[in-house]
Amino acid sequence: EVRRAELPEAVTAAWAVSEYAGWEFDGADYLQTPDGAWYALELEEERTDREVTLRIAENGTILG
Known part of the structure; x- marks a missing residue:
């Protein structure tokens, strides 16, 4: 687990x-694989309670 x-x-x-x-x-x-490393951010939209996982590489590239 990584803090903000x-x-x-x-x-x-x-x-x-x-x-x-x-x-x-x-x-x-923080996740590491042979293909690279990235951060999986757990995000929540407060007004709708929707949740999403946003994957971002260490260099700032959004992976999805």
Whole structure:
């Protein structure tokens, strides 16, 4: 589990310009595979209670 304050600047910057910029942060995980590493951000839209996992590479590339 990764806290919001521990996320790299490139990851938080990518989140800030994504379609989920206004969503509430609910936690994150750091994942590593032979193909690369990324952060999986758990986000929640407060007014609808919708939840989404946003994957962002260490360099700030949004993976989906």
